Amino acid sequence: MTPLLEIKNLQVRFKIYEGELKVLNGVDMVIGEEEKVGLVGETGCGKTTTIKSVLHVLPTPPARISDGEILYRGNDILKMKPAQIRSLRKGEMSAIFQDPLAALNPVFTVGHQLHDVIKYSSVNRGRKHLSKKEIRARSIAVLKETGMPDSERILSNYPIQLSGGMRQRVCISEALSAAARLLMADEPTTNLDVTIQAQILRQLNELVAKRKPSILLISHSLGVVRNLTERVYIMYAGNMVEVGRTKDLFADPLHPYTKALLKSVPKLTGEGISRGIRGRIPNYLNPPSGCRFHPRCDHIMPICQKERPAFFTSGDSDSHKVACFLYRR
Amino acid sequence: MKKELLVAALSRRRASFSKGWYKFSRNPLSVLGLIIFFSVIFAAIFAPYITPYPEHAGAFTNFRESSLPPSLTHFFGTDSVGRDIFTRVIFGYRFSLVLAVVVLSLAMPSGIILGLIAGYYRRRWIEIVIMRITDIFLAVPPLVLALAITVMLSPNLFNQMMAISLMWWPWYCRLVYSVTTSLRHEYFVREAELTGASKAHILLREILPNCMAPVLTKMTLDAGFVITVGASLSFIGLGVQPPRPGLGTMVADGAKRLPAEWWMAVFPALAIVIVILSFNLVGDGLRDMFAVEEV
Amino acid sequence: MSEEILTVENLKKYFVTKQGTVRAVDKVSFSVKQGETCGLVGESGSGKTTIAHTIIGIYEPTKGRALFKGQNISKVFSQRPKALKKEIRIVFQDPGSSLNPRRNIKQILELPLKVHRICSNSDRTERVMELLRMVELPPEDYMYKSPQVIGGGEKQMVAIARALASNPSFVVLDEPTSALDVSVQAKIITLLMQLQQNLNLTYLFITHDLSLMRNMASRVVIMYLGKISEVAPTVEFFQNPFHPYTKMLLSSIPAVSDEEENLKPKEVISGGEIPSPVNVPPGCSFHLRCPQKMGICSRVDPTMVEVTKDHLVRCHLFSGGRKLT
Numbered sequence A: 001m002t003p004l005l006e007i008k009n010l011q012v013r014f015k016i017y018e019g020e021l022k023v024l025n026g027v028d029m030v031i032g033e034e035e036k037v038g039l040v041g042e043t044g045c046g047k048t049t050t051i052k053s054v055l056h057v058l059p060t061p062p063a064r065i066s067d068g069e070i071l072y073r074g075n076d077i078l079k080m081k082p083a084q085i086r087s088l089r090k091g092e093m094s095a096i097f098q099d100p101l102a103a104l105n106p107v108f109t110v111g112h113q114l115h116d117v118i119k120y121s122s123v124n125r126g127r128k129h130l131s132k133k134e135i136r137a138r139s140i141a142v143l144k145e146t147g148m149p150d151s152e153r154i155l156s157n158y159p160i161q162l163s164g165g166m167r168q169r170v171c172i173s174e175a176l177s178a179a180a181r182l183l184m185a186d187e188p189t190t191n192l193d194v195t196i197q198a199q200i201l202r203q204l205n206e207l208v209a210k211r212k213p214s215i216l217l218i219s220h221s222l223g224v225v226r227n228l229t230e231r232v233y234i235m236y237a238g239n240m241v242e243v244g245r246t247k248d249l250f251a252d253p254l255h256p257y258t259k260a261l262l263k264s265v266p267k268l269t270g271e272g273i274s275r276g277i278r279g280r281i282p283n284y285l286n287p288p289s290g291c292r293f294h295p296r297c298d299h300i301m302p303i304c305q306k307e308r309p310a311f312f313t314s315g316d317s318d319s320h321k322v323a324c325f326l327y328r329r
Numbered sequence B: 001m002k003k004e005l006l007v008a009a010l011s012r013r014r015a016s017f018s019k020g021w022y023k024f025s026r027n028p029l030s031v032l033g034l035i036i037f038f039s040v041i042f043a044a045i046f047a048p049y050i051t052p053y054p055e056h057a058g059a060f061t062n063f064r065e066s067s068l069p070p071s072l073t074h075f076f077g078t079d080s081v082g083r084d085i086f087t088r089v090i091f092g093y094r095f096s097l098v099l100a101v102v103v104l105s106l107a108m109p110s111g112i113i114l115g116l117i118a119g120y121y122r123r124r125w126i127e128i129v130i131m132r133i134t135d136i137f138l139a140v141p142p143l144v145l146a147l148a149i150t151v152m153l154s155p156n157l158f159n160q161m162m163a164i165s166l167m168w169w170p171w172y173c174r175l176v177y178s179v180t181t182s183l184r185h186e187y188f189v190r191e192a193e194l195t196g197a198s199k200a201h202i203l204l205r206e207i208l209p210n211c212m213a214p215v216l217t218k219m220t221l222d223a224g225f226v227i228t229v230g231a232s233l234s235f236i237g238l239g240v241q242p243p244r245p246g247l248g249t250m251v252a253d254g255a256k257r258l259p260a261e262w263w264m265a266v267f268p269a270l271a272i273v274i275v276i277l278s279f280n281l282v283g284d285g286l287r288d289m290f291a292v293e294e295v
Numbered sequence C: 001m002s003e004e005i006l007t008v009e010n011l012k013k014y015f016v017t018k019q020g021t022v023r024a025v026d027k028v029s030f031s032v033k034q035g036e037t038c039g040l041v042g043e044s045g046s047g048k049t050t051i052a053h054t055i056i057g058i059y060e061p062t063k064g065r066a067l068f069k070g071q072n073i074s075k076v077f078s079q080r081p082k083a084l085k086k087e088i089r090i091v092f093q094d095p096g097s098s099l100n101p102r103r104n105i106k107q108i109l110e111l112p113l114k115v116h117r118i119c120s121n122s123d124r125t126e127r128v129m130e131l132l133r134m135v136e137l138p139p140e141d142y143m144y145k146s147p148q149v150i151g152g153g154e155k156q157m158v159a160i161a162r163a164l165a166s167n168p169s170f171v172v173l174d175e176p177t178s179a180l181d182v183s184v185q186a187k188i189i190t191l192l193m194q195l196q197q198n199l200n201l202t203y204l205f206i207t208h209d210l211s212l213m214r215n216m217a218s219r220v221v222i223m224y225l226g227k228i229s230e231v232a233p234t235v236e237f238f239q240n241p242f243h244p245y246t247k248m249l250l251s252s253i254p255a256v257s258d259e260e261e262n263l264k265p266k267e268v269i270s271g272g273e274i275p276s277p278v279n280v281p282p283g284c285s286f287h288l289r290c291p292q293k294m295g296i297c298s299r300v301d302p303t304m305v306e307v308t309k310d311h312l313v314r315c316h317l318f319s320g321g322r323k324l325t
Helices: A047-055 A082-091 A110-120 A132-145 A164-177 A194-211 A222-228 A246-251 A256-264 B002-025 B028-045 B085-120 B125-139 B142-152 B157-183 B187-195 B199-235 B247-255 B263-290 C048-056 C082-087 C105-115 C121-134 C152-164 C182-199 C210-216 C234-239 C244-251 C258-263
Strands: A005-016 A019-031 A036-040 A063-072 A093-096 A182-186 A214-219 A231-236 A239-245 C004-017 C020-033 C037-041 C063-068 C088-091 C170-174 C202-207 C219-224 C227-233 C305-308 C311-313
Touching: A005 A047, A019 A036, A019 A047, A019 A063, A019 A239, A036 A222, A047 A063, A047 A093, A047 A182, A047 A214, A082 A093, A093 A164, A110 A132, A110 A164, A132 A164, A132 A194, A164 A182, A164 A194, A194 A222, A194 C244, A214 A222, A222 A246, A231 A246, A231 A256, A239 A246, A239 A256, A256 C182, B002 B028, B002 B263, B028 B085, B028 B263, B085 B125, B085 B157, B085 B199, B085 B247, B085 B263, B125 B157, B142 B157, B142 B199, B157 B199, B187 B199, B187 C088, B187 C105, B199 B247, B199 B263, B247 B263, C004 C048, C004 C202, C020 C037, C020 C048, C020 C063, C020 C202, C020 C219, C020 C227, C037 C048, C037 C210, C048 C088, C048 C170, C048 C202, C082 C088, C088 C152, C105 C121, C105 C152, C121 C152, C152 C182, C182 C202, C182 C210, C202 C210, C210 C234, C219 C234, C219 C244, C227 C234, C227 C244
Parallel strands: A036 A214, A036 A231, A093 A182, A182 A214, C037 C202, C037 C219, C088 C170, C170 C202
Antiparallel strands: A005 A019, A005 A063, A231 A239, C004 C020, C004 C063, C219 C227, C227 C311, C305 C311
């Protein structure tokens, strides 16, 4: 069965004054239908660049996609005409970003913005023109689904009048109103209070269970990803370094980076805080040769500096793969 | 150890300069503006040495060669009393540039300091006083104000410079005021206050460096405006007095002889246009240079 | 037995705005002992940042007072003695705006040295290099760099070095790692703990991250809408949380392992929105969201009660035990 989204060997470069930043270094990712996938990586690893490439909203003068394919249902997005991509974005893909205040237009009411999204989404094209009443009813319904209290009154509010959690709920409603097949959420709860975050994640979980889109959840919070996803990718410096079923990966991390990352998270068990990872993220102008993590790795071997590791399967499950020479058979 | 640090610092300085130049030079027009700008300055400074008839810049008459059209001996032709217009235009640049330099040297520091103080001490009487005075000056059309002042005093270059400076400082005051009020509550300013730094330090070392980008850009654009205002005042007789070659004065004289002896008005006017254009282009380039790139 | 270095007594800070009076801090009392890390935990509107800013002198208390080493410090910074400014320092939350982008790191670190005349002109460069080494940033690389070209974690380390430049005894840390990645946070927290030991510092650590406090703080103070809802020593706090809001906070933590998951209380899950501090609900400010609400909760505001040793709660469920004013 063709996966919904398949990224093969994506390479993205950014041109700046000093030279070229080799940001994405061969990213591979697969998302199936109705699958919940997580992407964990720290600041600067390239996760936002990856999403932007899929949505085809990279600013292409400084950025350029130097190699690779992004296959949506088997068709390469990178080779599509602008009109085709636009219709994909309208009907199939939607995104939720980190800062809901920036994502919502401050001079239009919530009702107005939802109205626009519902009216122009591909789902409703071809059908007879939806009346204002129907659109309004649909807006209220979709807001209620996200757990918004008092949905009807919210429609006449401006984004600035709502709390952070409510704004994010509006963004989620907008994303789901387009009946997307692929929902990409880039750090959707990072700016929210912890109790509100818990609510939003719970409601997102319910919504996803009901409507069954595929979801790509990006976060630097491992706990958030563990909660919501079935499979997770770990990303470092423009490469995927580990992928596996969420349960397997968290119980038994393989890549040295994943291990160090999990150790850095402060835990309720009170086992203390690790020293973090020595070194810093690489300079993309002159990235390390071979495996990009090798300058910071405690298990470095001679080959790590020469070649970039491919995904090796490990353990009993086929789905748990690591890009590390420690696991080469 | 110290020497190595110094070397590192200097090379960093050099690197940021060349990066700035790269951003500036991406627009070829800015580079053109810069070339013209330097040419004008060079010409003005070395006027006596590069012009064919330096003595024509003063009281000189030669009625046999008066009102000649542009030729190889007189590039811009001669005026009604026989003086070479090209020479007088180059000398005229001197007055314009002196005007620009003096006005900006007076207006900028005073405007900046007042803006810093007003922006920092918000909701105190000093802010109100400074900003309302600024408002008053800004409410009067600049030309009218300069006119009024020059008329009260005797018309010459010095008074013209004083008059224009007096109406120019409010713009800098307001610009710096707006930057200062937005930075006032930034954490780094707070931090300096909490550490116990003096107010002078906070205003001049913490806030002022952050204002320099818009101020410098404005300064280059202003130079052009100041020259225009100076030329306008000279045009109506309130600036550089004959026989000295002010550009505005020359346009005024030449205007009487249009359209027959067109070269007497057109070339001085073009000279004004070119110098203003070059300042504007340099200002554009500076704005590009200061723009923060985001990757 | 270490003594109390900072005591906050019935502190109130109200802001009058067009929408009404914001009761940012509403009668808060607690104390911090020399050498310990006191964790101040809360979400938005809890008042934790306002308390920090009042202690450091950005605000003056509306009522009540703060005592530092016995001295009354309830004044705005411009009225505080210079010696006090040396002793109490702060590290702000946003690394981006706490360092002036138009100055380089050497100038930034020199400022406290200059103001407090800590060393002579000739020694200053040496001292700056020492400070950078203390936060594990090689001086040769960082001295003349501008904050714009270094990462968030490094900026915070510079901010920490700057706070320590005047040899303080008390450092307020206002969510210093909230904006940073988890591996960078680990580095900084380890550094902070080391520095605390070496320099005998006392920390008031403000955060919303309870898991971090579990591993770092000796005491935890929970705030909600301007009031303290629970205080306890760390181990006791996590083993035995009393207040329903505390339980709600704990159950909202995204756990990374089953072991952690099992430590979370199950009976209270998050619901409702955090009210605005302009519209504080009557009675107990938490009652609108509390699953264990009783009749009295919507009418009467509970008082602080000591339930077990050093473990205080402000909740009607615990009206037994010694009552504290």
